Amino acid sequence: MKYVIEREIPNAGALTEEQLRDVSLRSIAVLEELGSSIQWLHSFVTDDKVYCVYIAPDEATIRRHAEKVGLPANRISAVRRLLDPVNAQ
Numbered sequence: 001m002k003y004v005i006e007r008e009i010p011n012a013g014a015l016t017e018e019q020l021r022d023v024s025l026r027s028i029a030v031l032e033e034l035g036s037s038i039q040w041l042h043s044f045v046t047d048d049k050v051y052c053v054y055i056a057p058d059e060a061t062i063r064r065h066a067e068k069v070g071l072p073a074n075r076i077s078a079v080r081r082l083l084d085p086v087n088a089q
Contacts, residue, residue, distance in 0.1 A: 005062060053079075
């Protein structure tokens with residue numbers, strides 16, 4: 001199942017490329033440790049939040065990943081449908 005994770009991180013938009021890379025590498029290391037049941041697709045960094053899209057079997061796996069990386073997972077939402085210009089027609 002696909003999930004969107006909302007992470008409240010004050011001043012996230014001001015993080016340097018190096019800081020973002022460090023967090024990304026920690027996340028990837030934990031993903032490898034957890035196995036192939038969880039996959040990080042991409043993230044969107046805004047001023048004070050980071051929105052991540054993952055594929056995982058359940059919310060508990062997402063929370064376990066966040067705890068091991070040391071990141072908040074303030075809200076986890078299961079994606080029910082995808083809308084885009086191509087499938088909206």
